[in-house]
Amino acid sequence: MTTGLNDNVAKKSLHSRIIGDIEKEILSGQWPPGHKIPSEQELTELYSCSRMTANKAIVELVNRGLVIRRRKTGSHVAQPRIQTAILEIPDIPNDVKARGLPYRFEKLHHIKRTATPAELELLESASPLHVLELTVLHLAGNQPFCLENRLINLEAIPEATDEAFAVLPPGSWLISQVPWKTAQHRIRATSADKSTSEILQITQGAACLRIERLTKNMGVCLTHAYLTYSGENHELFAEFEPSYIRS
Amino acid sequence: MTTGLNDNVAKKSLHSRIIGDIEKEILSGQWPPGHKIPSEQELTELYSCSRMTANKAIVELVNRGLVIRRRKTGSHVAQPRIQTAILEIPDIPNDVKARGLPYRFEKLHHIKRTATPAELELLESASPLHVLELTVLHLAGNQPFCLENRLINLEAIPEATDEAFAVLPPGSWLISQVPWKTAQHRIRATSADKSTSEILQITQGAACLRIERLTKNMGVCLTHAYLTYSGENHELFAEFEPSYIRS
């Protein structure tokens, strides 16, 4: 090995030093995709460590997506995949407060009824459902910030039936009820229709960012929401990093 | 332990069985946020395994974000964080082909010059730069699909100076040149201005989805791009899963 693997001296643990050294070679392009990485045996000699320590380092690099491993042929630098990124999905009250503005919300609509066929499809349900339909306007100061149109599956979350949503907006309340869930988001630009433009106090036809969110837990759809952000003022931020998980 | 930790029998390795068992308790809500999970010592007894195996399982759960650990107090179920999701960033040629349409692109503008002060700020550079400015229209069939306005830092990627971008569009070419990089994306809705609406063949003022992408490697800005998608037809998809990395 003449590549200067042992440069990194500042890290705390030996395996993180190994990770850092190899990561540096990969990210700098010194080791291009397909380049062979030292085997566990070679690493034990390079770093005077046990095989478990070398293994831990390489497994971590595999988890980060930087390395792929095959038996016999060894470990190699992976082909980079930039097609995914970490997207920050805004929590509306926090988002507003982060801008230094007072947050409040207004409940415009709140009704319990049976789901229409179109709504059953949205919620991926074959059987009839009782749902809660909610329309909530989120405000930053006195300015409309986001219009939320939500459907809650009452078979999945019966506790919502008698919830007034007076203190917490529906999104925040739901997190407190069902902490672990999956969520699918679809993001698109739309032109504000008449009703939306009036509520958000923007001109009709103005461009809006709309997030559609479908939340599930253990395969059951809990809630479906449209979040429409006023005008061109709102943006989402997403970041891709080759090593995007932990340190 | 009376919680049925040992239900999972189908997995291959012991540590993945431990991971699966604990994950099930957390995701189903049996173990709410803050709930104490067995210590490494307890897991060695529950599963008749060594401490290293128990450790590997818990460390993996920490990496997935399901568990937090503190010395002395032990390991606990983490507070869920739904504020991030995995976003699929489209590779334009693939995206078009995935819709079953023939892909091609047209180079509308291609000039080498020095960067303006505004552009230096975009590229986070304090010193003068030579840049390549490119405007490319991506087409699906004969329909305009996406308008790309890109700036390439020629100090960072001198190879781009003499590249004609005849075969590969700039985005795809850059990936082949600099495989490992970070990318920041800002997503917003905009109204098409006159020039954009003409190129994309949409009505002026129509809502467009615009992705702004800044790409860096080892702290140096390589390229900045605006990707403007025609009308309301395009959407991005993002997914949050509690255990979103590997198995």
Add this chain to the structure above:
DNA sequence: CAGTGGTCTAGACCACAGT
């Protein structure tokens, strides 16, 4: 001080895939 995590060792056996 005692419990817990954080790290590491020096072995071991097996599975798999090239040669």
Add this chain to the structure above:
DNA sequence: CTGTGGTCTAGACCACTGC
């Protein structure tokens, strides 16, 4: 057959932190 990864063990020492 042999090199590589995949997994596991039964210890060990230390660091931190809450009591």
